[in-house]
Amino acid sequence: MKLGVMKETRSGERRVACTPTIIKALVTAGFECLVQQGAGEGAWFSDDAFRAAGATVVDHDTLLRDSQILVKVQPPSVEEASAMREGTTLVSFLYPTINTDVANALQQRKVTVLAMDLLPRISRAQSMDALSSQNNLAGYKAVILGSNAMPRIFPLLMTSAGTIAPARVLIFGVGVAGLQAIATAKRLGAVVEATDPRPATREEVESLGGKYLAVEGAEQVVIEGGYAKEVSADYLAKQKALIDKSLAMADLVITTALVMGRTAPVLITEDQVKMMKPGAVIVDMAVEQGGNCALSKVNETVTAHGVTIIGQTNLPSLLPQNASELYAKNIQNLLALAAPGGTLNLDMSDEILKGTTWNLS
Numbered sequence: 001m002k003l004g005v006m007k008e009t010r011s012g013e014r015r016v017a018c019t020p021t022i023i024k025a026l027v028t029a030g031f032e033c034l035v036q037q038g039a040g041e042g043a044w045f046s047d048d049a050f051r052a053a054g055a056t057v058v059d060h061d062t063l064l065r066d067s068q069i070l071v072k073v074q075p076p077s078v079e080e081a082s083a084m085r086e087g088t089t090l091v092s093f094l095y096p097t098i099n100t101d102v103a104n105a106l107q108q109r110k111v112t113v114l115a116m117d118l119l120p121r122i123s124r125a126q127s128m129d130a131l132s133s134q135n136n137l138a139g140y141k142a143v144i145l146g147s148n149a150m151p152r153i154f155p156l157l158m159t160s161a162g163t164i165a166p167a168r169v170l171i172f173g174v175g176v177a178g179l180q181a182i183a184t185a186k187r188l189g190a191v192v193e194a195t196d197p198r199p200a201t202r203e204e205v206e207s208l209g210g211k212y213l214a215v216e217g218a219e220q221v222v223i224e225g226g227y228a229k230e231v232s233a234d235y236l237a238k239q240k241a242l243i244d245k246s247l248a249m250a251d252l253v254i255t256t257a258l259v260m261g262r263t264a265p266v267l268i269t270e271d272q273v274k275m276m277k278p279g280a281v282i283v284d285m286a287v288e289q290g291g292n293c294a295l296s297k298v299n300e301t302v303t304a305h306g307v308t309i310i311g312q313t314n315l316p317s318l319l320p321q322n323a324s325e326l327y328a329k330n331i332q333n334l335l336a337l338a339a340p341g342g343t344l345n346l347d348m349s350d351e352i353l354k355g356t357t358w359n360l361s
Contacts, residue, residue, distance in 0.1 A: 001342045003031045003335075004067025005050075007039040007060070010074045012299075012313075014042030014320035015327060017071040017092070020053035022328040026335070027054035030342025036063045043320035064088075069344065071331055081105035089344060091331055093117050093130070096358055106359060112346070113358040114338060116330070120355035127333040128352070132176045133326035138315035139180030139256070142283045143169075145315075146252040147188065149301070149308045151279040155189025166191050170246050171210075172267050172292060173256035174201035177285060181254045182210045193246050195239060213246065215239045236265060240272070248275050253282045255292035263290035270294050270304070278306035287311035 003026060005018045016039050018026070023033050033055040037047060047057045058066070064083055072092040076084070082105045084090070094115035096103040106113060116130040126132070147154060150167065157164040169185040171178050174196035182205060185192045192210040194201075202212040215238050247253065247268070253276075258264050264286035273282075273295055284296040295304045296311040303309070316323040338346060338353055348354045 001031055001069060001339065001344060002034060002067050003069045003071065004034040004058075004063040005036060005039050005055075006063065006070055006072040006076075006080075007036040008042070008073055009077060009080065012317060013074055014317045015073045015324045016040040016043050016045060016320075017073050017324075017327060017331060019043075019045055019324050019328045020049040020055075021325070022332050023050055023055045024053040025332060026342075029336070031069075031335075031339075032056075032342075034058050034063050034067055036060055040324070042317075043324040045321075045324070069335075069339065073327060075099050075102050076106075078102055078105045081109060081111065084109050084111050086110050088112075089114065091116070091334065094358060103359075110359075112360050114334060114353075114356050115358045116334075116356075118356050118358060119334075120352055122351065125352050128330050128337075130327050130330040133330055134316040134323060135176040136180045137319050137323050137326070138285060139177035139254075140184045141315040141318050142177070142254050142256075142285055143181050143184040143188070143252070145310055145312060146254060146281045146283045149281045149310060150251055152251060153189075154185070167251040168246075168249050169193070169252045169254070170243065170250040171195075171254045171256070172243075173258075174198070174205055175256060177256045178254070179204055179208065181256070182208045185252070186210065190252070193250075195243055197235060197239075213242055215242055236267070239267070240269075244272065244275065247272055248277065250276065251280055253280070254285065255282065256285045257292050258286055258289055264292055266290075266292060266294050268293040273307050273309075274305045276305070276307050280307045282307060282309045284309065284311050285315065288313040 035050045035055045035057050069089045075094050078101050081102050086109050089112045091114040094113050095117050119125050154167045156166040167190045169190040169192045171181050171194040174194050182192050186209045193213055194205045194210050195213040205212040282293050284291050284293045286292045287296045287298050295309050298311055299313055301310045346353050
């Protein structure tokens, strides 16, 4: 079976869906691998490296014509979807309820999708969980971006000229990205506090050396698929009252809070930004879904009331080598289930394949 690796076309996207190491493993597993010219350039994987791994490097049209399975990172554009061969199988992120035009184009071409964003969040699927692998890197990068924008250092520093107190970091949301942000900030020497509507995250925060800020009534928040499905106005008001003191003391704030199927909740209002100290930094990781800070702007860094607000989207793409390596491994593990021996077999009795497969004709 021929597997094609597409070059990403979304602006700013530097990842690639398969790396030479994974290509070599897929060839050994029985696939014939085609790679679009220049597909790995953004992540510093050359065409020659793919050839050495056993792939054939081809142009865009040949890739779409000859591949039975296509793999990529970002959802395809409408144009890409419309150009796919009828009956092709695509493995990528999709978000079909958001990218309705793309979903319609894929349906018209009878393309079956193994949607990485629809992968069931169960233990057996952890090795295939691209959302987690990419969010892990995003949490790390958010701290690095924030530290670079801060006018001070992270750790406690004792010198002959005096002592510098450690930076204070406040993190909203303790999912994969939030936990990695806590761990990274602690490694850099910061005092870290975190808040999350799921009381079960307290133990995880404290295990990493952070302080958990508990909000009264958190047990009433509806959780679905590991995410908050519904957060009430009463909960948000109690959270605001709890964290205002921490917010006023914070040197860096990282927000990661998303609500399944909805616009991200505003957790930091303009009035709260005004109470923060001059030079403080906010990294809004939810900016693409509307933002957790009222003043965030997509893919912009703005300064308001003396606070720097970073609205960078697609943080994993800023670490394209590692992000590509992890994503490619997720793809490999999924294909081992979906196409054992290099032959596609979408067994709908398998919970993982049933949950991940979209538009099976």
